[in-house]
Amino acid sequence: MVRIITCLYKTFQVSLQPMEKRVRVRFAPSPTGGLHMGGVRTALFNYLFAKKHGGDFILRIEDTDQTRFVPGAEEYIVNALKWCGIAPNEGVGFGDGPHAPYRQSERKETGIYKKYADKLIESGHAYYAFDTAEELEEVRKRMEAAKVTSWQYNAVTRQTLRNSLTLPDDEVKRLLDGGEKHVIRLKVPRNEEIRFHDIIRGWVVVNSSQVDDKVLLKSDGMPTYHLAHIVDDIEMQISHAVRGEEWLPSAPAHILIYRYLGLESEMPKLAHLPLILNPDGNGKISKREARFPVFPLSWQDPRESTPYIGYRESGYYPEAFVNILALLGWNPGNNQEIMSLDEMAALFEFERVNKSGAKFDPEKAKWFNQQYLRKRSDDELAEEFKQILKQRNHSRKDEFLVEFCKLVKEKVQFVKEFWDHGSYFFEEPKLQVEAVIAKKWNPQSKELMKELQTVLETLDSWNTEAIHAAFDALVKEKGKIDMQLLRVLLTGAAGGPHLFDMLALLGKEEILKRFATALKKL
């Protein structure tokens, strides 16, 4: 009877977990390069979830692979999260906290991972393996030649390899004492059904025959991800492990580790996020081929010569960037698309995260930025545009810039585009004989323009209404004046803001000067 109850309990353990556990989530990247948008989204979902439940959001650096360490990557990650406005409240770069250190390489020094690995050895759920990486490589090659497609170190094959399960005890002891290089592997049962629940995907069942005897502790003494993240999640009292879909296949191994450690009841709930896919073609986003930014901030890989441009440098607002990311795989259930972090957090839940991967649409991303740009006041935009103007060695009075932004605002998606759409407000227009002029320029229109010039010259007050009135009066007297021709003459552009507004802003002196040069040139 007790057995049955225990068995039932084990089966439903996950769902019987107390719900009151404080929400503590972590983002745990490895510093192997710049953090790309997929990683940022994982961080974002963690952040939103923590925020919604008033929990903690932790940044842990998983730097257990010394060979892949990239200088600057960690700092980049910290800066990226800050720029996005989703700063963790605990962890590397964010003031640490009660569970310091938060870098696995430093945590390793405390012996914590070894302790857990030894525990598994003691309970008979892990063993020492002395096969070198080269030897195993050799085996794999041989098996491949023999048409065995995926050879694994597992319940069957470990019986023919050099490990503490096949070697005599005294031999094992001798090797260990002699400092022989070895790893510690998880002893995965041969044929056992492993069930686990994912908040996003529901129940997943995998047979243990599909999971290999994962290395837990490497020969250099470092833990692998599999061991390290579990130890840390337990030690840091993580309530929900939120990570990318690429971890789903190894989740069964993780369940086993928790189970063998006797920690299944303390195991964090799992949520595997869908991937962000490339807009054209298939597959995940590749930083090399993408025709849109992949990184939040520009990233210069020390191993490569050309930097990758970031969203920030492309002119995206962090609010827009984060908003785009949030809606890739999640939606609030209503039709709202533009949301602040606070609004998103209030609405966020994993149950509303999609199971399938989402293709990223760069065009819609721009639209998002445009929405946020429009929310800015003309004053704010002027302030932002001032920087860009400065780079071009121009400056204007604030009042001019505010008015300029007001006129051009509706045409742009990015602040930097103010320049593209209105450079002629700051520089002399380039008067090329383009199609418009070629078609419309003749002695008659030239005469009209001259007349207009004279009329404007005598104008006392210079504002939209006065210019408009003067213009109308002239049209009444002399006939129709081609607005587009006039525009091209004065700006060099075929389109733009309302003509009279533009004249008013540019000022009488400047307009008359432009009339003069245009008439002289043509």
Place this chain on the structure above:
RNA sequence: GCUCUGUUCUUCUAAAUGGCCAGGAAACUGCACUUUCACUGCAAAAAUACGGGUUCGAUUCCCGUACAGAGUACCA
């Protein structure tokens, strides 16, 4: 190859535990407003991968096929 996970308009997606003409957004097209471009408004077009079941009824449940993604390391 094997394992796992997916599959609603071109794209992101909605439609609590099966039930009104499958909804919204981006893009595209048209119209209106602008003596321009844009903005805005309106309109149009556009989907349940395929084949079987279960059911009075399936986007929703089950099976198969196809396609896609991920994993298959002493990497994370």
